[in-house]
Amino acid sequence: MNAEPNLTAPNGIRYVAKNLRLDLHLIAGMIAPDSRVLDIGCGDGTLIAHLARQRGCDARGIEIDMAEVAEAVARGLAVMHGDADIDLAHYPDQAFDYVVLSRTLQAVERPREVLRQMLRIGAHAVVSFPNFGHWRVRWQLFSRGRMPVTPTWDRPWYETPNIHPCTIRDFFALCVSEGYRVESWLAADQAGMSAPWRRSPRLANLFGEQGVFVLQRNANLTKDRPA
Amino acid sequence: MIIADSRKRVDHQSVRFEEGLSLDCGTELRELTVAYRTYGQLNRERTNAVLVCHALTGDQYVAETHPLTGKPGWWDAVVGSGKPVDTGRFFVIAANVLGGCMGSTGPLSMRDDQSRSGLPLPWGTDFPPVTIRDMVRAQKRLVEHLGIARLFAVLGGSMGGMQVLEWAALYPDCVFTAVPIAAAAYHSAQNIAFHEVGRQAIFADPDWEGGRYWEQGKVPARGLAVARMAAHITYLSEQALTRKFGRRLRSGPSLSLFDDLFEVESYLRHQGSTFVNRFDANSYLSITRAMDFFDLAAEHGGDLAQAFAGSRTRFCVISFSSDWLFPTAQSRAVARALNRAAANVSFVEVESDKGHDAFLLDEPAFHRTLSGFLSGSAAAAGL
Numbered sequence: 001m002n003a004e005p006n007l008t009a010p011n012g013i014r015y016v017a018k019n020l021r022l023d024l025h026l027i028a029g030m031i032a033p034d035s036r037v038l039d040i041g042c043g044d045g046t047l048i049a050h051l052a053r054q055r056g057c058d059a060r061g062i063e064i065d066m067a068e069v070a071e072a073v074a075r076g077l078a079v080m081h082g083d084a085d086i087d088l089a090h091y092p093d094q095a096f097d098y099v100v101l102s103r104t105l106q107a108v109e110r111p112r113e114v115l116r117q118m119l120r121i122g123a124h125a126v127v128s129f130p131n132f133g134h135w136r137v138r139w140q141l142f143s144r145g146r147m148p149v150t151p152t153w154d155r156p157w158y159e160t161p162n163i164h165p166c167t168i169r170d171f172f173a174l175c176v177s178e179g180y181r182v183e184s185w186l187a188a189d190q191a192g193m194s195a196p197w198r199r200s201p202r203l204a205n206l207f208g209e210q211g212v213f214v215l216q217r218n219a220n221l222t223k224d225r226p227a
Numbered sequence: 228m229i230i231a232d233s234r235k236r237v238d239h240q241s242v243r244f245e246e247g248l249s250l251d252c253g254t255e256l257r258e259l260t261v262a263y264r265t266y267g268q269l270n271r272e273r274t275n276a277v278l279v280c281h282a283l284t285g286d287q288y289v290a291e292t293h294p295l296t297g298k299p300g301w302w303d304a305v306v307g308s309g310k311p312v313d314t315g316r317f318f319v320i321a322a323n324v325l326g327g328c329m330g331s332t333g334p335l336s337m338r339d340d341q342s343r344s345g346l347p348l349p350w351g352t353d354f355p356p357v358t359i360r361d362m363v364r365a366q367k368r369l370v371e372h373l374g375i376a377r378l379f380a381v382l383g384g385s386m387g388g389m390q391v392l393e394w395a396a397l398y399p400d401c402v403f404t405a406v407p408i409a410a411a412a413y414h415s416a417q418n419i420a421f422h423e424v425g426r427q428a429i430f431a432d433p434d435w436e437g438g439r440y441w442e443q444g445k446v447p448a449r450g451l452a453v454a455r456m457a458a459h460i461t462y463l464s465e466q467a468l469t470r471k472f473g474r475r476l477r478s479g480p481s482l483s484l485f486d487d488l489f490e491v492e493s494y495l496r497h498q499g500s501t502f503v504n505r506f507d508a509n510s511y512l513s514i515t516r517a518m519d520f521f522d523l524a525a526e527h528g529g530d531l532a533q534a535f536a537g538s539r540t541r542f543c544v545i546s547f548s549s550d551w552l553f554p555t556a557q558s559r560a561v562a563r564a565l566n567r568a569a570a571n572v573s574f575v576e577v578e579s580d581k582g583h584d585a586f587l588l589d590e591p592a593f594h595r596t597l598s599g600f601l602s603g604s605a606a607a608a609g610l
Binding site for chain 2: 058066069076078079081087090091
């Protein structure tokens with residue numbers, strides 16, 4: 001990443017310039033300028049605002065929380081109220097260059113179908129998710145025999161919206177079984193700082209608090225294209 | 228000369244188009260008059276024009292004292308200096324719809340197809356049926372007349388929102404942003420049913436005289452008032468009625484059949500009786516029919532997405548949570564059709580207990596959304 005983090009908010013989440021959350025900064029770095037982007041679960045639209053205003057993207061968002069939608073639209077962003085599990089089906093094939101799903105995959109009802117839709121409507125899918133394989137999660141389950149509660153998995157089991165937790169290795173396996181090509185990936189800590197286990201999925205799975213992946217649907221189709 | 232209009236006489240600002248207008252029904256109007264008002268200044272590049280489309284009983288008096296009622300403009304809360312549609316920034320145009328009764332060609336206009344005994348006669352119920360698309364074509368004439376090639380925004384609520392959708396479908400290159408509010412891409416069976424109740428109330432009034440009430444200088448005031456009362460209920464919500472009136476009585480409780488007993492009755496009667504002073508019954512029939520005819524998907528082979536295929540317009544679809552006349556589901560259907568067309572669309576449901584009328588009222592969350600969307604779009608348009 002080209003910009004160094006320079007701010008730390010009281011809640012411990014790090015920000016870079018323009019108040020962009022650091023993990024969103026990682027994602028933004030994976031998206032080519034001037035491209036068409038759909039951000040699923042875009043919240044108040046921080047990422048698309050950055051992409052639209054700093055990188056010249058045609059960036060749009062879907063968000064399920066109406067208060068966040070109203071906030072984003074009032075900021076002049078193209079955001080619509082919608083549900084990732086339902087509304088992606090209404091977009092035409094290949095309408096976007098990138099479809100982004102940031103820290104939401106584990107909360108949707110049908111993650112496999114959402115991924116399939118993302119790669120139907122977009123050329124690339126950018127997915128980030130909290131890693132359930134992190135050593136702290138493993139240790140808590142192993143040592144206490146209770147559902148883990150960590151800074152990343154911070155809600156008790158009975159009220160977490162995260163109904164489909166997975167590990168970084170689980171996600172690699174899913175990409176293999178679905179025939180998705182992993183264009184690039186990285187593991188990051190909770191604040192979104194890129195972690196140095198890029199070469200080893202096993203180490204990344206142990207020490208990364210979240211995974212960020214860029215996928216393509218079919219390796220054969222895209223191999224011959226110039227980068 | 229027969230005076231078709233029994234209301235107070237007002238000269239409405241208007242423009243007359245000698246070349247007439249071809250209507251969807253196949254009839255040719257030989258001449259077309261469009262009454263309109265403008266607010267703010269058109270910039271030198273002619274890029275800051277905003278067209279406001281009015282609802283069934285609205286008119287061109289958007290942001291000024293109404294010449295007939297003396298009341299503030301119907302969208303005074305939204306249009307004006309420093310308001311969401313800022314007249315300090317935008318050139319706002321509002322036209323009375325085709326079929327209306329505030330100066331545009333409609334049932335009150337003198338007919339152009341014949342002249343019995345040399346006297347000019349008003350159209351009355353012989354006015355050809357018009358559609359939302361006809362209304363939009365008439366507005367397009369006005370916009371061209373004002374020298375504007377592309378509107379920065381077209382916005383409106385209810386029937387105004389139908390016109391917005393029609394504008395975006397019919398003249399996609401002339402609309403930079405489109406804001407349909409509390410609207411739908413077709414008029415539902417339930418809504419047609421409510422309109423039919425209103426029309427039957429007018430027909431049932433003996434003073435309607437088969438639509439020729441103007442010949443005897445009559446007005447079907449009772450029928451029109453009942454139509455307005457029935458319609459007005461659909462513009463509110465149960466919560467709003469409960470909050471405003473509850474079961475409160477006007478006087479002490481006494482079992483009577485016909486007295487003006489509950490406050491809500493009194494309110495509705497007032498709404499009905501004031502309405503007849505400003506609206507023409509045949510115009511009401513004409514415009515309710517136009518709304519009933521509206522089905523944008525049907526105009527495009529049954530697929531609403533086709534209506535917006537290839538559109539580069541930026542859309543902001545807004546609905547209100549307690550609106551049961553044009554419920555959020557219908558706005559969502561519009562938003563999804565826009566998604567299918569890969570159009571740029573924002574879609575917000577504003578939390579409100581004020582029912583369909585919320586778009587006319589002081590609703591800060593709505594105003595903030597609209598204002599933010601227009602500002603963002605203005606930046607994108609380089610305004």
